[in-house]
Amino acid sequence: MDAGLNGSAWYGEAPLFAGLQLALPVGWTCLLGPSGAGKSTVLRLIAGLPTAVRFEGQVQAPARIAYMAQEDLLQPRMSALGNVVLGQRLRGGAPDWDHARALLAAVGLAGLEARRPRELSGGQRQRVALARALMEDAPLALLDEPFSALDAANRQKMQDLARERLAGCRVLLVTHDPFEALRLGDRVLLLADGRLEELAALPGPPPHGAQTPGFGAHYDALLARLVGTQ
């Protein structure tokens, strides 16, 4: 099953992008771009979620999608465990409690199953959101800046955890952070002025660190390219 998007979109009369072709192979595709370039719109179109644009073209996506947004979208009156099985509830299936518990343990939240979201830290809440996404057991994961609201330490932990748990998955990560894109991306794409451009990603398997050879040069090139689009 392929995943991707192929088409054009207009915001009112103004074109947002035209003839955009985005294929999502297995691995992490990081989508960078200035604010308003349409990164989140592309992600939402692939997810089949409503957008403010008119789209003409094709979207290929599997029936099941793991989704994470910048907000954790946890239901405040449900436990962590209840939030993890929310997708199953919404589909009308019987919750698989054992699997949900195992996933919460896998994201480092064993013992906190009964906590309400407000009794968890920001990092813990985003872990619950990751467990909820993993519960979908989907071949495609769409991540819309899920790490951007976290502090540096939590962000790195969450990034590594997500890379580990989403191995073998097609992942689209929308981010405004070139560091994050370089660190996590098997591919790095730039969406600006309605066009998609593939930028150089670091060789070798992510996650990379600042010590990875060539990181600084890649980062400078990426940032220069981003600054040029503003």
Place this chain on the structure above:
Amino acid sequence: MKGALTVLVFALVWQALVWATGVPPYILPAPLAVVAALSANAGELVASAAVTGGEVLVGMLVGTVLGIAVALAMAVSERLRGIVRPALVMSQAVPVFALAPILTLWMGYGLGSKIVITVLIVFFPLTSVFLDGLLATPDSVLDLGRLAGASRWRVLVWLRIPHALPALGSGLAVAAVYAPIGAVIGEWVGASRGLGYVMLMANARSKIDLMFAALAVLVAMTMCLHWLAGRLTRWLAA
């Protein structure tokens, strides 16, 4: 504790006013006279409070169930919302005072007309507040339902209702304060029992101390109801 202090200060100001103006007791009785009337007519007041309280509770219950049901139906169906919403506002533009005599004419002097008036008073604020809560569920949260391909019903149960519970609680707290008004209006228009009836009779016989006593009982009852609704609100919001 704070409440008791408020009542005490209120009674002292009242007493001072009575002393200072020398107003006769058939215009404004002193608080002690009201307390005396309370104890002298305790049996009648308790029996009347039971009648009015019963009307209020049944009216609250029916109004709440009806309000929740209508709000849920309106949240699910946009078409129904378009039809019912103007009707709701219109129904609210009709003063219940004007309806009370007609309802009494139709339903007689018994409990029925009072309960219907209470239901009418409770229904609108509850329905509109709960509906607003259901419709105010953040779009980003509803995305979870869209991704799961959830039916409108499941979105309602798992996303919208949990989001709207605090709003339902506030609606109940408001309704609890207004509900006794409905019952008393009904009793004023035509009744043979209840606190409203006692007040009307006492007023007619210039037994102003008894009227104030009945009023005090009504206020106490409303406060209890409000406190209960407040507890419920906190539980729903937790």
